[in-house]
Amino acid sequence: DTAVSQTPKYLVTQMGNDKSIKxxxxxxxxxxxxxxxxxxxxxxIMFSYNNKELIINxxxxxxxxxxxxxxxxxxxxxxxxxLGDSAVYFCASSGTGGYYGYTFGSGTRLTVV
Amino acid sequence: AQSVxxxxxxxxxxxxxxxxxxxxxxxxxxxxxxxYVQYPNQGLQLLLKYTSAATLVKGINGFEAEFKKSExxxxxxxxxxxxSDAAEYFCAVSFSGGGADGLTFGKGTHLIxxx
Numbered sequence: 001d002t003a004v005s006q007t008p009k010y011l012v013t014q015m016g017n018d019k020s021i022k023x024x025x026x027x028x029x030x031x032x033x034x035x036x037x038x039x040x041x042x043x044x045i046m047f048s049y050n051n052k053e054l055i056i057n058x059x060x061x062x063x064x065x066x067x068x069x070x071x072x073x074x075x076x077x078x079x080x081x082x083l084g085d086s087a088v089y090f091c092a093s094s095g096t097g098g099y100y101g102y103t104f105g106s107g108t109r110l111t112v113v
Numbered sequence: 114a115q116s117v118x119x120x121x122x123x124x125x126x127x128x129x130x131x132x133x134x135x136x137x138x139x140x141x142x143x144x145x146x147x148x149y150v151q152y153p154n155q156g157l158q159l160l161l162k163y164t165s166a167a168t169l170v171k172g173i174n175g176f177e178a179e180f181k182k183s184e185x186x187x188x189x190x191x192x193x194x195x196x197s198d199a200a201e202y203f204c205a206v207s208f209s210g211g212g213a214d215g216l217t218f219g220k221g222t223h224l225i226x227x228x
Binding site for chain 1: 147149151155156157158159162201203205207213214215216217218220221
């Protein structure tokens, strides 16, 4: 069983569309995250949720809205997609303390055309 | 605030040679430190982590890293490079090691293995 799974793996869409990326973890972790990896492979945190509560909301456009229906799921909804949103989006989860660390999903490559 | 600097965006070594990837961190509190590897078109895989126990940390695939507080460094090494080690390597720091502050990543080092 995949520990952190995200769907879809690839997403090609036109400018102005709305799209969602789904993430699920079966590790029993309390905290989930969204990271963005840009074309230069730089990774930056976007959001973190702890037990369905938003903890971190980095400076991202408000077109990006995370939703956490329960602590095992964290979805990312993006409105009015722009060319600059093209990137790889990674979901991750973590337990408490350094023992658990952070586990990443395989990523969703979003291409806006 | 915390930050990570990885020296060298590209490192090239011959197969069988020593691999050394450099990472320096800045943190106002004792950090948790991680190395991740990303193979082409794949996700991030944890290589190893420092969580304030032993300063020399052994990871998967023969990699290890040493935490040196006086140098604020956490360099990654492997005695003998293999072709399969070619990938992107990321050093990352966290205040909590697993809490909601998440990870702050360095810009990555692309490791090239010459035959």
